[in-house]
Each structure stands twice: as structure tokens, then as C-alpha cells.
Amino acid sequence: MTDTVKEPIERLLHNHPFFAGMEEPMLEKLAACATTRTYKAGHRVLKEGACADHFTVLLSGCVAVEVATPEQGVTPLQTLHAGDILGWSWLVAPYRWTFSATAREDTRAVIFDAPCLRRALEADHELAYHLMPRFIGVMSERLHSARLQMLDLYGPPAGARERGLA
Amino acid sequence: MSTLATPLKGHAPPPEAPHPAAAPDPATDPMVPRPFRIVRVKKELSDTFTFDLVAQDGAPLGFRPGQFNMLYVFGVGEVPISISGDPAVPEVLVHTTRAVGTVTRAMWAMKAGATIGIRGPFGSAWPVETARGGDVVVVAGGIGLAPLRPLIHTLLNQRESFNRVMILYGARTPEDILYKTEVRAWRGRFDVSAQVTVDRATGGWSGPVGVVTRLINAGGFDAPSTTAFVCGPEVMMRAACDALTRKGVARGKVWLSMERNMKCALGFCGHCQWGGAFVCKDGPVFNYAAVADRLPVAEY
Numbered sequence: 344m345t346d347t348v349k350e351p352i353e354r355l356l357h358n359h360p361f362f363a364g365m366e367e368p369m370l371e372k373l374a375a376c377a378t379t380r381t382y383k384a385g386h387r388v389l390k391e392g393a394c395a396d397h398f399t400v401l402l403s404g405c406v407a408v409e410v411a412t413p414e415q416g417v418t419p420l421q422t423l424h425a426g427d428i429l430g431w432s433w434l435v436a437p438y439r440w441t442f443s444a445t446a447r448e449d450t451r452a453v454i455f456d457a458p459c460l461r462r463a464l465e466a467d468h469e470l471a472y473h474l475m476p477r478f479i480g481v482m483s484e485r486l487h488s489a490r491l492q493m494l495d496l497y498g499p500p501a502g503a504r505e506r507g508l509a
Numbered sequence: 510m511s512t513l514a515t516p517l518k519g520h521a522p523p524p525e526a527p528h529p530a531a532a533p534d535p536a537t538d539p540m541v542p543r544p545f546r547i548v549r550v551k552k553e554l555s556d557t558f559t560f561d562l563v564a565q566d567g568a569p570l571g572f573r574p575g576q577f578n579m580l581y582v583f584g585v586g587e588v589p590i591s592i593s594g595d596p597a598v599p600e601v602l603v604h605t606t607r608a609v610g611t612v613t614r615a616m617w618a619m620k621a622g623a624t625i626g627i628r629g630p631f632g633s634a635w636p637v638e639t640a641r642g643g644d645v646v647v648v649a650g651g652i653g654l655a656p657l658r659p660l661i662h663t664l665l666n667q668r669e670s671f672n673r674v675m676i677l678y679g680a681r682t683p684e685d686i687l688y689k690t691e692v693r694a695w696r697g698r699f700d701v702s703a704q705v706t707v708d709r710a711t712g713g714w715s716g717p718v719g720v721v722t723r724l725i726n727a728g729g730f731d732a733p734s735t736t737a738f739v740c741g742p743e744v745m746m747r748a749a750c751d752a753l754t755r756k757g758v759a760r761g762k763v764w765l766s767m768e769r770n771m772k773c774a775l776g777f778c779g780h781c782q783w784g785g786a787f788v789c790k791d792g793p794v795f796n797y798a799a800v801a802d803r804l805p806v807a808e809y
Contacts, residue, residue, distance in 0.1 A: 407718065419710045421719040426727065447715065487748070488720045492708045496742040497651030497681035499556060500609055 352377050355453055359400055360426045361477055369470050376459035382406075382446035388429065389444040395432035396457045401425055404450025409443045421488065422447065431478055433457035539775055542581045542626025543570075545602060550621055553605060553687055557652060558617055559593065562602040562625065569599035570627065573634035574659035575766060575794040579774050580604060581626030582619070586612040589771040589789070591656035592630060597666055602627065605655040605687070631774040633794040635660045635738050635764060637667075643734035644673040646758070648749045650721055650741020654678060654687045656766050656793075657740050661695070668700055673730055676703040679721025679745065683707055683714040702729060721745065725752040732757030739797075740766040747804050750797050763797035 352374040356362045362370060379402075382388055388399065388406055399406075406429055407419040420442065423429055429452075432440050438457065464471040533541040549561035564570060570578075572592050581587040588610070594603030608617035619625070637660060645664060649657050664674050676695055680686045686705060695703035704724050706717040717724070721741075735758045739749045746765045753763050769781035769788040776790030784803045786792060 405717075419714075419718045421723075422706075422717045424717070424727065484726070488723060491720045491722075491744065491748060494744060495681065495708070496745050497679070497685060497708065499607075 352379065352453060355379065355402060356400070359402070359453075361400060361428050361481070365473055369473060372463055372467065372470055373455070373460070373474075376463060377453050377455045380452055380454050382450045382452065384446055384448045384450075386446045386450075387443065388446055388450075389440045389442065391440055391443045393440050395430060395438045395440050398431065398433050398455050398457060398460070399429040400453040400455070401427045401429060402451040402453065404452075405447040406444050406450055407447050409445060411443065417443070417445075420492075421485070428481055431482060433460070434478065539628060539631075540773070542579070542587075542628045544624050545627045547619060547621050547623045547625060548601070550619070554607075554685055556609070556617075557605065557607045557687065559603060559605040560616070560619075560625070561594075562604065562627070563600065564602070564627075565624070570602050570630065571599045572596060572630035572659070574637060574663050575635035575656060576630035576632050577656075577771075577774075577793060578602070578604065578627050578629030578631065579771075580606075580612075580616070581628070582612050582615045583624070583626060585615045587626075587628075587772075588612045588616075589631075589774060591766070591793070593655045593658045595662040595666075596659050597662065605652070605658075607652050628774060632789055633792055635766075635794055637663050639762070640664075640736035641670045642672065643736055644675070644730040645671050646675045646677065646725070646730050646735055646737040646753070648677045648721060648725065648737060648739045648741070648753070650679045650745040650749070651681060651685070652687060653741030653745070653766070657738060658688065658691075660738055665695075665698075665701070672734065674701050675730055676701060677721055677724040678703070678705045679724075679741070680705065680707050682709050682711045683716075684711065720748070722748045722752040725749060725756060728756060730756075733759075735762065737763045738765075739763065743768070743804070750801070750804075754797075760798035760801060761796060764794055765797055765800075766793045767795055767800075768793065 353370045356370045356374060401423055403425045406423045408421045408423065409417050409419050411417045429444060432438060544565045545562040546565055547560050548563050551559040553559055574596055577589050577591045579587050580590050590604045590606050593605040594601060606613050606616055608614045647657055647661060661676060664671060686692060692703065692705060695701050706719055706721055706724055707714060710718045737753045737758055739746050750763050750765060754760055767783065767788050769783055771789040772778045772780040774789045776787040781788040
């Protein structure tokens with residue numbers, strides 16, 4: 344559903360940590376590709392395999408990134424909250440979502456139209472230069488988190504560790 | 510020593526037999542365990558349990574948050590276990606333990622009424638006093654919440670001495686959340702921000718999913734005034750300390766609790782040597798600024 348609150352998108356981006364430090368002219372260029380939306384709790388925000396034609400900046404609420412498996416059904420891998428961004432498959436061909444995502448609560452977001460944004464970045468390499476490290480930072484953090492989750496750190500220790508600490 | 514009752518004529522009387530050695534006194538000899546009675550056993554998780562213990566001599570065992578005891582299962586062996594109770598209630602000694610080895614598995618089988626030996630308390634403590642007046646962030650991972658629980662009790666007992674108090678807890682699954690009743694109570698307080706995240710969501714869990722460092726990244730504390738206390742698996746502590754310092758918390762205001770193979774608990778035996786420190790004597794609570802370079806060093 345399109346958001347009825349008409350706060351300037353530039354201001355929303357200015358106040359969002361993902362865009363911290365970006366200058367106003369750049370934010371204006373980005374805002375030209377963006378709209379605001381509110382997702383009701385339970386709304387499927389992304390569908391695995393579908394065309395990655397946008398990316399999402401979360402302003403409030405909560406979205407779960409999920410994967411469906413035959414054994415476990417839909418399993419949340421990570422929850423994202425205000426201050427987070429959702430989705431980078433729009434950056435990498437063939438532009439398909441690799442996971443699904445569902446709003447866990449009413450969620451307000453800025454949605455960027457991916458083709459518009461890709462054209463803007465193609466035309467303005469300085470804008471791309473400032474945007475890409477932000478995405479790489481998010482990817483790096485998510486990769487690190489996924490590795491830690493994979494380690495199953497809090498599970499039973501492999502060796503006979505006697506102290507009460509896991 | 511002569512066995513004759515009367516000295517033989519012409520022989521000098523034998524030297525007086527020495528007095529039998531006095532029984533070791535646990536009050537003065539830190540190598541001697543004091544007997545404690547288990548008054549309550551609570552199975553916390555599938556492999557984790559809590560003992561409430563009372564000294565058989567009735568004398569309470571005072572301690573500071575973060576310290577540990579050596580628990581002696583007679584005939585089996587001795588293990589170092591952090592104290593998990595409230596320092597303001599020293600008459601009941603509380604230990605939460607995971608059954609992972611010979612001794613702790615023997616403890617798992619013990620019932621209320623049994624006796625266990627206690628040496629301690631040993632080691633350094635969470636420096637609660639250094640956090641007064643500022644924000645406090647407590648970061649726990651898994652059963653690492655147990656050594657932080659006395660600290661949390663102290664923070665809540667002296668709540669007015671601190672600004673914001675945040676408890677950030679990462680568990681494996683919702684079923685693995687330790688001290689569930691207490692965690693729920695912390696979450697219900699208006700003067701504490703308690704957040705729980707799980708690595709794997711199961712059973713309709715509606716809370717955050719992801720590693721505990723993500724809760725740090727979300728902020729909500731005043732970094733320059735923040736003192737942070739971290740305990741959990743070492744990899745998790747490295748990530749948490751890194752996340753805290755990235756958010757602007759000074760290394761010197763981040764504290765963590767280390768775990769090594771402690772035996773004597775007094776710095777004699779060297780089993781728990783970690784670089785130039787003995788974890789039993791110089792730790793287990795260390796300042797991050799002092800050990801940051803040592804944390805990523807692999808030990809084999």
C-alpha cells in the first residue's frame with residue numbers, strides 16, 4: 344500500500360543510518376527513484392526467485408528474511424528493523440531475490456525502483472562510488488552474522504569443557 | 510617414632526612425638542573445600558542446571574559479581590564454575606552449569622540433599638563501580654548469561670546509580686533461553702531495555718532472529734558514557750567487543766569474562782595461563798583494552 348504520510352523522502356533518507364554522510368544533492372537523486380510504503384503485518388515483501396526490481400529501506404517495523412525448506416517449512420533466517428536495509432539482489436544480475444521476506448509487524452519503508460536506480464548510478468559514478476561501499480558494508484555484516492550463526496556457538500561444546508560457560 | 514611405652518634404662522628418652530597435624534581449615538586454606546548442601550536443583554535447559562547451595566557450617570559465602578568457585582564432586586573431581594546468584598543474598602550460593610564433562614555430568618545426576626565441596630570465591634570481578642553514572646550494556650551469549658547474572662542483580666539492586674541499562678542476550682533457539690522467568694521479568698521493567706535474539710527461530714518465535722551483535726548495532730545507548738560487560742563463547746565476545754567499539758564505546762570500558770582450564774584457581778599450577786596472565790587469578794574478568802590483541806590468537 345502506498346504511504347499516505349507525505350514527509351519528503353530526502354528527509355527520510357537523511358535521517359536513515361544507511362545514508363549517513365551522503366550530501367543532499369545525492370539524496371535528491373536517490374529520492375527521485377523512491378516512494379514510501381507501509382506493509383501490513385504478514386505481507387510478503389519479497390518472494391524468492393522473483394524479479395529483484397526494488398530495494399527497501401526500513402523506517403519502522405520488522406521484516407523477517409526467510410527460506411522455505413520441505414523439512415522445516417518457512418524458516419526465518421534474520422529479522423530486520425528500523426535502520427536496516429532489505430535486499431541487494433537488484434545489484435547483481437540476473438536480478439532475482441535469493442530469499443523471501445515477510446513483514447512481521449506493520450512496517451514503514453522507502454522503496455527504491457531498481458531500474459531507475461541502476462540508471463542513476465550508471466549516469467553518475469560519484470553517486471555509485473558513495474552508495475556501493477554502504478552496500479558492501481551491509482553485505483559484509485550479514486555475511487559475518489551468517490558465519491557466526493553457522494558456527495552454532497551456543498550449542499553443546501565439541502570438547503569436554505567443564506566450566507559453566509558455553 | 511618409638512613404639513615403647515617406657516624408655517629403656519640407659520637410653521635417653523626419645524624425642525617427643527610431634528603432635529598430629531591439625532586438620533586443614535577451609536577458612537584459611539584456599540585449597541581445602543568447604544562442604545555445601547544442595548538445597549535445590551533446577552533443570553534450566555536440556556543440558557543445563559542450577560544448584561542452590563547452603564554451607565554446612567552456616568557461614569555465607571560472600572562474593573563479587575563475576576567471580577567463580579571450584580566445585581568438588583567427591584570422588585570424581587573438581588571444576589571451576591562461575592557464581593550465578595545475587596551477591597546481596599550470600600547465604601544461598603547459586604551455580605548454573607552445563608553438563609559437558611565427567612564432573613559436570615556427575616553434578617547433573619546429583620539431587621537436593623547431596624553434599625558438594627566448594628573452594629572460593631576466586632578471580633577478578635565485574636567492576637560495577639566504574640559504570641556508575643553512565644549507560645550500561647550487558648551482552649550475553651548462550652550460557653554466558655550465568656556469570657553476568659550477579660552483575661545484573663547488582664545493577665537492578667542499585668538501579669538509580671546508572672543511566673540506561675541494556676541487557677542484550679543471544680540464544681541458540683527460543684528453547685535455549687536461560688533463566689526464562691527472569692528474562693521475561695527484565696523485559697517487563699520500565700527502567701531496563703532487555704532484548705533477546707535467537708540464532709534459529711523455532712516454535713513460532715516472534716522476536717528478533719540473528720546474532721547478538723545486531724542488537725549492539727541497533728544502538729540505543731550513549732557510547733561515550735557506556736560501560737559494557739560481555740560474556741559468552743569467545744568468538745561471540747570478539748564480535749561483540751568489536752561491535753561495541755565500532756559504536757564508539759572505549760575499549761577501556763568494555764569488560765569480558767574468559768574461560769580456560771583452571772585447576773588450582775590460585776595461579777600456582779599454570780593450567781589456565783593465557784599469554785602473560787593466569788585466567789584464574791588475573792581474570793576471569795579482563796578489560797578489553799588489555800587483551801584485545803590476545804583474543805584472536807589461536808591456541809593449540
